[in-house]
Structures are given as structure tokens and as C-alpha cells.
Amino acid sequence: MAEQKATNIHWHxxxxxxxxxxxxxxxxxxxxxxxxxxxxxxxxxxxxLEGVLHDMGVLCYRLxxxxxxxGINKNLGFxxxxxxxxxxxxxxxxxxxxxxxxxxxxxxxxxxVRDRDLVRQVHEEAGMDFIExxxxxxxxxxxxxxxxxLYKKARAGEIKNFTGIDDPYEAPSAPEIHLHTDQQTLEDExxxxxxxxxxxxxxxxx
Amino acid sequence: MAEQKATNIHWHxxxxxxxxxxxxxxxxxxxxxxxxxxxxxxxxxxxxLEGVLHDMGVLCYRLxxxxxxxGINKNLGFxxxxxxxxxxxxxxxxxxxxxxxxxxxxxxxxxxVRDRDLVRQVHEEAGMDFIExxxxxxxxxxxxxxxxxLYKKARAGEIKNFTGIDDPYEAPSAPEIHLHTDQQTLEDExxxxxxxxxxxxxxxxx
Numbered sequence: 001m002a003e004q005k006a007t008n009i010h011w012h013x014x015x016x017x018x019x020x021x022x023x024x025x026x027x028x029x030x031x032x033x034x035x036x037x038x039x040x041x042x043x044x045x046x047x048x049l050e051g052v053l054h055d056m057g058v059l060c061y062r063l064x065x066x067x068x069x070x071g072i073n074k075n076l077g078f079x080x081x082x083x084x085x086x087x088x089x090x091x092x093x094x095x096x097x098x099x100x101x102x103x104x105x106x107x108x109x110x111x112x113v114r115d116r117d118l119v120r121q122v123h124e125e126a127g128m129d130f131i132e133x134x135x136x137x138x139x140x141x142x143x144x145x146x147x148x149x150l151y152k153k154a155r156a157g158e159i160k161n162f163t164g165i166d167d168p169y170e171a172p173s174a175p176e177i178h179l180h181t182d183q184q185t186l187e188d189e190x191x192x193x194x195x196x197x198x199x200x201x202x203x204x205x206x
Numbered sequence: 207m208a209e210q211k212a213t214n215i216h217w218h219x220x221x222x223x224x225x226x227x228x229x230x231x232x233x234x235x236x237x238x239x240x241x242x243x244x245x246x247x248x249x250x251x252x253x254x255l256e257g258v259l260h261d262m263g264v265l266c267y268r269l270x271x272x273x274x275x276x277g278i279n280k281n282l283g284f285x286x287x288x289x290x291x292x293x294x295x296x297x298x299x300x301x302x303x304x305x306x307x308x309x310x311x312x313x314x315x316x317x318x319v320r321d322r323d324l325v326r327q328v329h330e331e332a333g334m335d336f337i338e339x340x341x342x343x344x345x346x347x348x349x350x351x352x353x354x355x356l357y358k359k360a361r362a363g364e365i366k367n368f369t370g371i372d373d374p375y376e377a378p379s380a381p382e383i384h385l386h387t388d389q390q391t392l393e394d395e396x397x398x399x400x401x402x403x404x405x406x407x408x409x410x411x412x
Contacts, residue, residue: 009400016256047221092278
């Protein structure tokens with residue numbers, strides 16, 4: 001094995017910094033935090049945005065219930081404490097991704113101001129961009145979409161503590177981005193977010 | 207605001223895959239899991255490797271006690287259950303990073319075979335590379351280095367359940383990479399790892 005070893009190793013001075021990873025990637029890292037009712041369109045806009053950004057050469061990663069609830073957070077339920085811990089952990093993971101240089105798209109109902117503000121705080125204390133995207137949509141519109149049939153079950157009492165039905169959704173008071181998915185086209189929503197990323201210098205404006 | 211919006215958005219077909227992110231980066235994602243005694247040299251080799259890989263254009267990210275114990279795992283202590291949960295979470299976070307395309311360097315004493323094998327399992331079930339790096343070093347050599355003064359405290363009874371002193375270290379039986387940091391140079395260790403990454407096609411062989 002000793003005979004095959006790589007030679008001419010170039011030694012780097014000091015630890016690699018977040019800035020150096022950003023230089024390698026050619027863009028900044030940040031957390032886009034999509035919050036809104038079930039069925040409001042969080043995942044739809046995150047998926048569309050991810051495709052557009054990827055084709056612009058931006059390394060994105062989506063965090064959502066699918067890859068979090070069955071992995072790192074599989075030992076959490078839906079009690080108030082567990083929901084708070086779910087969001088806390090996702091916030092910390094988002095921060096690690098930003099540190100690595102990735103543009104993170106985190107989509108969670110995250111109905112409580114205090115949970116979202118904690119995520120904002122851990123980012124801002126580390127000098128990282130936290131961009132809250134309020135995926136606003138009337139309950140009527142979200143319920144009429146009901147892509148997973150969850151509102152129907154909540155109305156029938158089969159699901160308890162369902163956000164918008166028998167649990168509150170606390171709307172952001174000053175989100176960086178406010179979408180109205182019951183009034184905008186998907187293209188318009190994506191363009192609105194891209195503009196903010198450019199204005200912040202996270203992605204190239206050209 | 208509507209007047210400033212980005213135009214000519216290019217829509218991407220379908221979700222972005224792990225392969226597409228790898229194509230963007232020009233290399234594969236994988237978890238390099240550094241396990242060994244306190245003072246064995248896990249962080250030293252991980253930092254050196256990160257610098258070399260970064261200069262080769264590889265996006266790396268290091269996970270270690272510093273950015274995990276004070277963040278996502280700050281609600282965990284050092285009981286046996288908490289240590290296992292610490293490693294489980296780091297394993298799941300490593301997997302998310304691999305999915306994003308990053309080459310993850312995770313450095314944790316991780317003394318128990320069952321904990322490390324669980325991390326291996328979640329990677330291999332997802333078709334991801336898990337490369338166990340046994341940072342082997344005699345207890346005598348590690349203790350004589352004692353960079354954080356922890357062995358001294360453990361010998362004095364000020365720290366209980368210290369790996370190697372009054373808690374066991376279960377050595378890997380078939381690690382993908384076996385370093386002997388009390389016998390090799392740092393350059394030799396880095397070269398040995400680079401060779402494995404090339405042989406697996408994770409980074410370019412040229």
C-alpha cells in the first residue's frame with residue numbers, strides 16, 4: 001500500500017474557513033426558512049427554486065419532514081416539546097450547512113414565533129444569513145388543495161392539534177420574503193426570492 | 207418590488223438528485239469517520255486532509271465536538287445513552303451532508319462498535335460511502351501527548367468514564383483505513399487517505 005501513495009501534497013496554511021468554501025463554490029451560504037400552513041406551497045416553491053438555483057451553479061440542499069423526521073428526528077413525536085426540539089435541531093443543522101457553504105432550503109410548518117426566532121438567533125449570532133420566507137396562503141385555499149388529505153382528517157377529528165384547525169399558526173411579523181401563493185404564480189414566487197438572494201450578494205447578480 | 211423581478215427563469219425538470227449535485231461539484235460525497243483515543247490525532251489528520259482536499263477543489267466539512275456539542279447536541283451529556291444519541295445524530299447529519307454532495311470529515315472518539323456500525327448502516331442503506339478511519343495510537347503515546355490535559359485529570363479521578371482509562375475503546379475490526387499515528391508522518395497519513403478516495407472514484411485520480 002505504501003507504494004501507491006499520493007505524492008506532492010500541498011499543505012494549506014490553517015483551517016479552511018467559511019469564506020474559503022464560499023470562494024470555492026462561487027456563492028454564499030444561507031438558510032431560506034419556508035414557513036406556512038400545511039398545503040400552503042412551501043415544498044412546491046422550494047423544489048422549483050432549487051432547480052433554478054442548481055442550474056445557475058448554486059449548491060442547494062432541501063431539508064424537510066421527509067429527510068429529517070425519518071432520520072435524525074425519528075425519536076421525536078408531535079408533543080409541544082418535541083415539535084420545538086424538531087425545529088431547534090433543524091435550525092442547528094441548517095446552520096452547519098450554511099457554515100459548509102451550502103444554500104439551505106428548510107421547509108417546515110414551524111407555526112410558533114419563538115421556535116423560528118430561536119433559529120434566526122443561532123444564525124445571526126454566527127454572522128449567517130437567515131431569510132424567513134412566509135409562504136402565505138388563506139386557510140380556505142390550503143384546505144381546498146389538501147394534497148395529503150390531512151385537513152379532511154383533522155376536520156373529522158382523526159388528527160388532533162392540526163395547525164390552522166385546532167392549533168394556531170403564528171404568522172411572521174417581519175419576514176424577509178412574503179409570498180402569497182393563493183395570488184401569485186410559481187414563477188413569480190421564485191423570481192421574488194432570486195431577487196432577494198441577488199440583492200444580498202449571495203448569488204451573482206448577472 | 208414586482209418591477210425588479212428576475213426574468214427568463216429556466217425551469218428544471220424534476221427534483222435535483224444527489225448525482226446532479228455531485229456533477230455540479232465535480233466530486234463525490236462521502237463520510238470519512240475518524241475514530242480513536244483522545245489525543246490519537248483524529249483532528250490533526252482531519253484538518254490537514256481538509257486543507258489538501260480543499261486545494262484540490264473538493265468541498266469538505268468537518269464535524270467534531272466543537273461544532274456539535276455546543277450546537278445541535280448541547281442538550282446531551284455524557285451518560286451512556288447520551289453518548290450513543292450523540293453519535294447517532296452526528297451519523298444522521300453526516301448522511302445529510304453526503305446527500306448534499308459534501309465530503310464529510312467526522313472526528314469523534316466513538317469508542318463503541320455498535321454506535322459506529324449504526325452510522326455505517328444508515329449510510330450503506332442509502333447507497334452512500336462510509337469510510338471508517340481507525341486513528342490508531344498506543345495509549346502511552348496518546349497519554350504522553352495529552353493536548354487538553356484530560357488524561358491527567360482522568361488519572362487523578364477528576365474525570366470519570368474516560369475512554370482508555372476507566373472506559374473501554376473498542377477498536378474497529380475491519381476499518382477501510384488504518385492509520386498508526388505513533389509511527390507514521392502526517393503527510394503519510396494524508397496520502398494514505400487520498401489514495402483511498404481516488405481508488406473509490408470519489409475524487410479525480412489525476
